[in-house]
Amino acid sequence: MISEGDYVIFFYGKKKWLTKVEKGKKIHTHIGIINVDNIIGKPYGISLETNKGKIVYALKPTIYDFIMKMDRLTQIVYPKDLGYIVARTGLSSGDKVIEIGTGSGALTTFLASIVKPTGHVYTYDINEEFVSIARKNITKVGLEEYVTFNIKDVRDIYDIRDADLIIVDLAEPWTVIDFVKRALKESKMMVSICPTMNQAERLSKELKKGFIDIECDEILVREIEAREGMTRPVFRMVAHTAYLVFARRLYDDSR
Numbered sequence: 001m002i003s004e005g006d007y008v009i010f011f012y013g014k015k016k017w018l019t020k021v022e023k024g025k026k027i028h029t030h031i032g033i034i035n036v037d038n039i040i041g042k043p044y045g046i047s048l049e050t051n052k053g054k055i056v057y058a059l060k061p062t063i064y065d066f067i068m069k070m071d072r073l074t075q076i077v078y079p080k081d082l083g084y085i086v087a088r089t090g091l092s093s094g095d096k097v098i099e100i101g102t103g104s105g106a107l108t109t110f111l112a113s114i115v116k117p118t119g120h121v122y123t124y125d126i127n128e129e130f131v132s133i134a135r136k137n138i139t140k141v142g143l144e145e146y147v148t149f150n151i152k153d154v155r156d157i158y159d160i161r162d163a164d165l166i167i168v169d170l171a172e173p174w175t176v177i178d179f180v181k182r183a184l185k186e187s188k189m190m191v192s193i194c195p196t197m198n199q200a201e202r203l204s205k206e207l208k209k210g211f212i213d214i215e216c217d218e219i220l221v222r223e224i225e226a227r228e229g230m231t232r233p234v235f236r237m238v239a240h241t242a243y244l245v246f247a248r249r250l251y252d253d254s255r
């Protein structure tokens with residue numbers, strides 16, 4: 001049943017509104033006013049009418065919905081890339097992950113949802129304002145106990161040695177390779193999110209010292225509009241987000 005304080009997605013056609021359920025709340029939309037009181041005490045999936053007679057559905061938000069509706073001041077990592085990162089690295093519940101570049105916390109949120117309840121995400125950023133937004137975003141999803149926020153440059157850290165995965169989302173990822181070498185367990189993976197080929201190329205070259213299984217991937221998702229007798233791809237798609245560079249840490253007896 002939907003209670004006050006829960007989050008809900010109101011769904012109409014392809015439009016979605018994410019909102020916290022509060023008594024007396026009204027959402028003004030192009031299809032009329034949605035009266036939130038009408039869903040309190042009702043089951044998720046229920047339909048309701050706006051004051052213009054349009055039918056909307058109240059759905060339970062998924063991690064995908066929370067990420068796509070996040071407050072953001074930075075570019076986020078998109079679900080198409082998030083999913084592949086987890087599949088390619090084998091990240092699982094119980095893992096200790098280090099994220100460099102918290103940004104708006106989209107990736108942080110997804111990572112926390114995978115490693116919980118016994119794993120943890122340690123995320124680093126140098127911008128306090130971004131971290132404060134990321135903190136709010138993660139609290140909204142209820143995953144804050146699985147994340148430690150650090151306002152710090154990882155290049156100054158020397159005492160971490162047991163990360164199961166390190167994710168780098170910075171403009172110059174090669175500048176943190178020495179930290180990755182110190183902090184990542186042998187044979188475990190790092191992945192870097194590189195918006196341009198130049199970044200992916202330079203990083204791949206620099207990773208040749210100390211890493212193996214270096215691979216650069218791009219993930220494309222093309223939505224198909226499935227309609228009887230008229231099925232075809234949609235006209236618009238996200239053509240580019242980032243290149244993903246994966247690498248595995250080699251054993252190093254000088255560590």
Ligand SMILES: C[S@@+](CC[C@H](N)C(=O)[O-])C[C@H]1O[C@@H](n2cnc3c(N)ncnc32)[C@H](O)[C@@H]1O
Pocket residue numbers: 074075076077100101102103104105106107108124125126127130152153154169170171
């Ligand atoms: C593209 S954003 C990260 C987006 C994030 N992964 C998400 O999904 O929301 C890059 C972030 O890296 C941070 N950053 C830049 N240089 C850094 C450094 N040396 N150490 C830590 N964070 C850094 C920036 O402040 C910015 O928030």
